[in-house]
Amino acid sequence: MANDPIHQFQISKLVDLNIGGLDVSFTNSSLFMVATAAAASAFLYMTTSNRGMVPSRLQSISEMSYEFVASMLRDAAGTQGMRFFPLVFSLFMFVLVANLFGMFPYFFTVTSHIIVTFMLAMLVIGTVVVYGFMKHGLGFLNLFVPHGVPGVLVPLVVAIEVISFLSRPISLSVRLFANMLAGHITLKVFAGFIVSMSAMGFVGVVGSILPLAMTVALTGLEFLVAFLQAYVFAVLTCMYLNDAIHPGH
Amino acid sequence: MLATYLTASTTEGAQGAAGAAAHGGEAAGHGGGVPPFDPNYVAPQSLLAISTFGLFYRVMTNVVLPRIGGILEVRRDRIAGDLDQAARLKEEADAAIAAYEQELATAKASANEIGQKARDEARASADEKRREVETSLNAKLAESEAHIATIRDKALGEVDAIATDVVTDIMAELLGAKVTAAEAAAAVKG
Secondary structure (H helix, E strand, C coil): CCCCCCHHHCCCEEECCEECCEECCEEHHHHHHHHHHHHHHHHHHHHCCCCCCCCCHHHHHHHHHHHHHHHHHHHHHCHHHHHHHHHHHHHHHHHHHHHHHCCCCCCCCHHHCHHHHHHHHHHHHHHHHHHHHHHHHHHHHHHHCCCCCCHHHHHHHHHHHHHHHHHHHHHHHHHHHHHHHHHHHHHHHHHHHHHHHHCCHHHHHHHCHHHHHHHHHHHHHHHHHHHHHHHHHHHHHHHHHHHHHCCCC | CHHHHHHHHHHHHHHCHHHHHHCCCCCCCCCCCCHHHCHHHHHHHHHHHHHHHHHHHHHHHHHHHHHHHHHHHHHHHHHHHHHHHHHHHHHHHHHHHHHHHHHHHHHHHHHHHHHHHHHHHHHHHHHHHHHHHHHHHHHHHHHHHHHHHHHHHHHHHHHHHHHHHHHHHHHHHHCCCCCCHHHHHHHHHC
């Protein structure tokens, strides 16, 4: 089982809890979710506790993530979008730290489970829908009718727009989860090759250099993917929020 | 993949093992399925994801973001304030330089004036002294000339007397004639 590339995603119950027939067990996934939130909060809290006029290196990291997300949101959704800044920032930090946590050996990758990413995506789409209707009423539905479309094509375009809107939470969650899952499986498979090849004597040991190099390269790539997917998730969140703020394209 | 997961979870509830078998190995037995699609953990994972993220969101909104925002705000204000102060100090420095140059120009002008006055005074006093010296020299010159004139007159007078004597003596020696002093004097004068 140790070489099973799927095994790393196995959920195990640490504390079995059942409230009113609902399974609310504390699992290893729960543990790492809590650890992710705690580590991200602690990092951001502690590095800024000095409130240095001239920031230390760690404080700079916190400030850079703040300004990075702020400019991302302002570019995508304008100044009005800044009311969602806490949401986008929390999503970005949560996903980023969860992805990076997944890079530690023997750590559980929270974002490799579609249930978690789907919940985050639904949170975003839910915010978009609720805020859109609150702000614009039924005018929010203009989102599905782009300007300048010839009358004949309107039903077709509206249908396409509705489908694309409905597929957003799925694409948002699947993109993140699939990237993390596939990356970690690939990493595990290549790392497993090293072990199984080295067991085949001298030639195998020499040959195992190839998967070793591959594993090293993939590790670097996975760090990139960990950051990139958090960024993509945040950017798409910004763009969807922009639809809620300015539905009329 | 998602569809498989969804059908797997619904069929499991409705039809049990038969449905699971119909959907192949993936849903047959949770231990062997792909863990990310394990329907057993939908409830605990989604609940914990929502509550953990909710808590994280609260911490970010209430503590971390105001703090970082405050730090950046304070820094921006401080930089703006410092720039303002720098501009004000520069203005003050410019004013001081202008005042200094003004002072310098005034000082130069008054220095020229003082120098001119001093030069004029010096020249005036030198002229006066020269005049005094010239006057006294002229007086002395006149006095000396007068003195010389009297001396010369006296000397000339004595020359006449000596000439008379000489004439008398020469006449006596050469001619043996006795010439009177009056005659001799007349001859000399003649």
